[in-house]
Amino acid sequence: MKVQLDYDACHGHQSCAIAAPEVFGADDYGNAVVLIEGDLPVELETKARRAEGNCPERAITLIDS
Amino acid sequence: MTTIDPTTDYDIFDPEYVLNPFPTIDQIRESECPVAHTERWGGSWMPTRYADIVAVAQEHDVFTSRQILVTGPPDGQAPEGAYAGVAAPPISSDPPEHHWHRRLILPFFAPQAVAKYEPITRELCHSLIDKFIDKGEADSAADYAQQIPVRVIATMLGVPTDMSDTFTGWVRGVLEAGLMDQEVRLEARGNILGFFHAQVADRIANPREDDLITTLLNSEIDGQKVPVEYVMGVCNLMLVAGVDTTWSSIGASLWHLAQHPEHRRQLRDDPELWPAAIEELLRMYAPVTMARIVDRDIEFQGCPMHAGDRVLMSFPAANRDPRQFENPNEVDFEREHNRHVAFGAGIHRCAGSNLARLELRIALQVWLERIPEFQLADPSAVTWAGGQVRGTRVAKVTF
Numbered sequence: 413m414k415v416q417l418d419y420d421a422c423h424g425h426q427s428c429a430i431a432a433p434e435v436f437g438a439d440d441y442g443n444a445v446v447l448i449e450g451d452l453p454v455e456l457e458t459k460a461r462r463a464e465g466n467c468p469e470r471a472i473t474l475i476d477s
Numbered sequence: 478m479t480t481i482d483p484t485t486d487y488d489i490f491d492p493e494y495v496l497n498p499f500p501t502i503d504q505i506r507e508s509e510c511p512v513a514h515t516e517r518w519g520g521s522w523m524p525t526r527y528a529d530i531v532a533v534a535q536e537h538d539v540f541t542s543r544q545i546l547v548t549g550p551p552d553g554q555a556p557e558g559a560y561a562g563v564a565a566p567p568i569s570s571d572p573p574e575h576h577w578h579r580r581l582i583l584p585f586f587a588p589q590a591v592a593k594y595e596p597i598t599r600e601l602c603h604s605l606i607d608k609f610i611d612k613g614e615a616d617s618a619a620d621y622a623q624q625i626p627v628r629v630i631a632t633m634l635g636v637p638t639d640m641s642d643t644f645t646g647w648v649r650g651v652l653e654a655g656l657m658d659q660e661v662r663l664e665a666r667g668n669i670l671g672f673f674h675a676q677v678a679d680r681i682a683n684p685r686e687d688d689l690i691t692t693l694l695n696s697e698i699d700g701q702k703v704p705v706e707y708v709m710g711v712c713n714l715m716l717v718a719g720v721d722t723t724w725s726s727i728g729a730s731l732w733h734l735a736q737h738p739e740h741r742r743q744l745r746d747d748p749e750l751w752p753a754a755i756e757e758l759l760r761m762y763a764p765v766t767m768a769r770i771v772d773r774d775i776e777f778q779g780c781p782m783h784a785g786d787r788v789l790m791s792f793p794a795a796n797r798d799p800r801q802f803e804n805p806n807e808v809d810f811e812r813e814h815n816r817h818v819a820f821g822a823g824i825h826r827c828a829g830s831n832l833a834r835l836e837l838r839i840a841l842q843v844w845l846e847r848i849p850e851f852q853l854a855d856p857s858a859v860t861w862a863g864g865q866v867r868g869t870r871v872a873k874v875t876f
Contacts, residue, residue, distance in 0.1 A: 423826040426588060430752045442587035465814035468822050
């Protein structure tokens with residue numbers, strides 16, 4: 413699984429980083445950044461799904477690889 | 478329930494609605510007219526479905542921020558007295574200015590930036606509890622929740638924390654009493670801006686190291702220093718938006734925990750639940766309703782909206798929509814999907830959200846650590862504020 417973030421849609425709620433702090437973080441402005449490029453370790457997939465499901469702006473897409 | 482039809486005549490200050498707005502909101506949401514309208518308090522539209530409220534928040538070119546208070550003259554042309562040129566950027570800004578108005582303040586509120594306020598918040602919470610723990614009773618709203626955010630914000634702004642009660646009075650003048658009486662609001666606004674005018678003048682004469690107001694005064698846009706009115710406006714916003722809101726959220730969450738021993742136990746048994754629990758409490762007890770002004774005549778969900786009309790964004794209503802949330806009126810710390818909009822959505826997402834979360838978490842953690850078991854002294858004696866900001870104002874508990 414890979415995560416894809418729509419940086420234009422993100423408005424810095426940080427819901428993703430709360431749900432999956434290993435996968436998402438914040439830049440200096442508090443907007444989301446993806447910490448793991450490429451395939452996620454399997455054990456983080458549940459958290460990544462929760463991050464996707466918590467984003468109010470629907471800025472996260474999960475791509476099954 | 479009142480006998481009036483809330484889809485055409487809702488009253489956000491009706492005492493029953495203030496105490497518990499959700500039966501009325503549910504009635505509107507499930508009616509044939511989920512975007513309600515009223516002539517009361519200057520007139521407004523009120524969508525009640527999650528998708529509609531998020532659409533209003535995201536479509537900022539149609540739904541502008543010329544006015545963001547839930548009452549008053551909808552055209553935003555109210556006389557603002559002295560300091561007429563001072564707004565509350567970026568909450569009161571529209572693009573294109575909104576972009577720099579917001580970008581300059583966001584770094585102060587990023588998660589990594591607000592983390593430094595955790596120790597003082599924790600210390601503050603302990604010192605408040607020290608004052609009443611031996612009595613076996615306290616007002617969880619007035620003695621605790623109300624005391625926390627104002628001191629954190631004062632610390633952040635570099636203004637005297639011993640003026641906290643004064644600040645609280647001013648903020649309530651704008652966001653509570655002032656919503657029903659424009660004179661009260663203007664007086665409170667004048668006090669706040671008069672105070673920050675003096676603070677800004679002091680920083681210009683005596684710049685300080687590591688100081689938010691000094692840093693803002695020294696910021697530049699396109700090679701020019703930012704206007705003093707902008708800095709005063711940001712201070713105005715931080716005080717007005719950073720006090721009543723978070724205090725209401727802390728208070729409502731304690732009110733919930735007082736009545737739900739199973740949720741207290743869950744947090745005690747599984748501390749890893751805290752981040753999700755905070756999000757769930759924010760969903761359930763979202764304090765804030767914001768307003769927008771319609772830019773041009775449009776039809777929205779079949780409603781003919783005219784330029785200058787006010788639209789309320791009731792984030793509490795959005796967060797209880799069963800179309801978006803399963804069992805929306807239940808607190809579930811293990812809720813799988815929680816796209817709550819307690820902090821709004823779109824370009825005006827609450828700039829202080831990371832600080833608010835930190836304060837809410839520390840306030841609840843310290844309370845439960847010191848007072849693990851507690852209950853409402855008299856549930857029927859609890860009072861709430863409503864309108865722009867919803868939360869407990871008197872909520873006595875025993876322990």
